[in-house]
Amino acid sequence: MQSAVLLKIKSLESTFTTSEYEISQFVTEHPDFVIANTITTLAKKINTSEASINRFCKKIGFKGFNKFKIALAQSTTQFEKLNQEDIDDSNLLEYITADYQKMAVNTCALLDEKTIEEAAATIVLSRKIFLISIYPTSFICDEFAFKLRQIGLEVTHLKEPLEAQLSISNMTSDSLLIAVVPSIVTKDIIPFLANVKKNNIKTMLLSSNDNPKIDNLIDIKMITPDHVMANNSLTLSNTPMISLIFDIIYATILRDNRALRQRKLSSDTIINSFQAADSSRYEW
Secondary structure (H helix, E strand, O other), rough: OOOOHHHHHHHHHHHHHHHHHHHHHHHHHHHHHHHHHHHHHHHHHHHHHHHHHHHHHHOOOOOOHHHHHHHHHHHHHHHHHHHOOOOOOHHHHHHHHHHHHHHHHHHHHHOOHHHHHHHHHHHHHHEEEEOOOOOOHHHHHHHHHHHHOOOOOOOEEEOHHHHHHHHHHHHOOOOOEEEEEOOOOOOOOOHHHHHHHHHHEEEEEOOOOHHHHHHHHOOOEOOOOOOHHOOOOOOOHHHHHHHHHHHHHHHHHHHHHHHHHHHHHHHHHHHHHHHHHHHHOOOO
16 A cells, blocks of 8 residues: 555546656655755755646645645655554554545545535535435445435435436436445446536545546545555455545534534433333333
């Protein structure tokens, strides 16, 4: 696994200009040099301008070179600590937990606050929300749909390709489609997104696979690190990372909307009362 910031750079590679790509390659190959030197020294080393470096830093989500350099240093240090931990690979409890910890760090690195806030605002403002999932992401989507219903939002969860196709006629310009798929090359997902886009419906994608070819079909895109990058790729799942993103979006919704936060508290009170009633049946 790469450090979180370097992974973020890698995920945005397809959007870079020639100059930005050259900067990204140098940063990826020589992070220690970048951390240890000034923007002036770096510009001379890469044979580019300081302005180009600052534009590159802003494109990947930082206000400028200094903020980027600090994040890179922190990310690299954190990654080294994770790698240097004395994990006994025969102890599966420690070994797999360490893998998930690294994936969580990298997932957060691929996100930015602006995208999360846009996702949260779009969800709240949508009249109807359609969640389309492909196994095994359906379990995570069931939970997220339940959470959104708790705060009074109208959510339809689509689990079958035919069901999804038929639902397009029920979507309007004030609807939101959230597609949660392991890969955007999953059979039929691109034609489906194209049909949705024709109706001017807002779309959000969560996937572990990115492809610039679908950028014109998606309004909001969030990518998680693929579990195949982990040591235990045969046993690990991407779904906890999708759940992490959903929780961050949900927390943002509740943070920014007092009325919805109160609805959530009211829903929790009702749920807790039902749980208490059920448990009393088994008390002797």
